[in-house]
Amino acid sequence: MNAEPNMTLDVxxxxxxxxxxxxxxxxxxxGEGADLHPDIFPVNYAIEHSSVVFRSGGGTKIEAIHDHPQVAFEVDGYDPETGNAWSVVLKGHAKPIIRTDELLDTISLDVTPWQAGKKNQFVRxxxxxxxxxxxPVADSTSWDTPLSGTGRAPRE
Known part of the structure; x- marks a missing residue:
């Protein structure tokens, strides 16, 4: 493996x-008021120009975007040939795609959700x-301690 040192990625x-x-x-x-909190959802997405597009049904994600359009989006990957992983975080403004011309452009993107159900709302x-x-991903043995691999008592 030719693992590189930690490296910041350019845009x-x-x-x-x-x-x-x-x-x-x-x-x-x-949430609202004292019940305001972060939540995270996996989504299928596509890149269009300098934006991320995904498709969803109504519910928590869409309501959250309506109430608080500032979002973060994270994607991670791993290359087994080099032993390197990567992580990208995009921060931005999410908005439902509702104009007909934008919907027609977006409908051709491959954003087929994994979960069945009505997913008729597109978001950019x-x-x-x-x-x-x-x-570089650390070799798992670098985390070994004198107690690694020892048996544990079963929980009652």
Whole structure:
């Protein structure tokens, strides 16, 4: 393995990583007042220009975006040939796609959700900040301790 040292990715490399896969995690803010808290959802997505597009049914994600459109989106990957992993975080403004011309452009994107059900709402995350890094994955033996591999008593 030719693992590189920790490396900050430039914006173009971040977008290349985002284009290399189709599953990411959407972080939104849900709730109101004292019950305000973050929540995270896996979504299938596609890249269109400098934005992330995904498809969803109504519910928590869509309500959260309506109430708090500032979101974060994370995608991670691993290259077994080099032993390197990468992580990209996009922060931006999410908005439902509702104009007919935008919907017609978006419908051709491959954003087929894994979960069955009515997924008739499209959302675009307009990137305001994109950051990422690539790093070597540590050999699991580097975390070994004198107690590694010892048996444990069963829980009662």
């Amino acid at each position: 173009d490399e971040c977008w290349d990583c985002l284009r290399s896969t189709t599953i990411g995690c959407l972080a939104v803010v849900v 995350i307009i990137a305001e900040e994109v950051t990422g890094r690539r790093f």
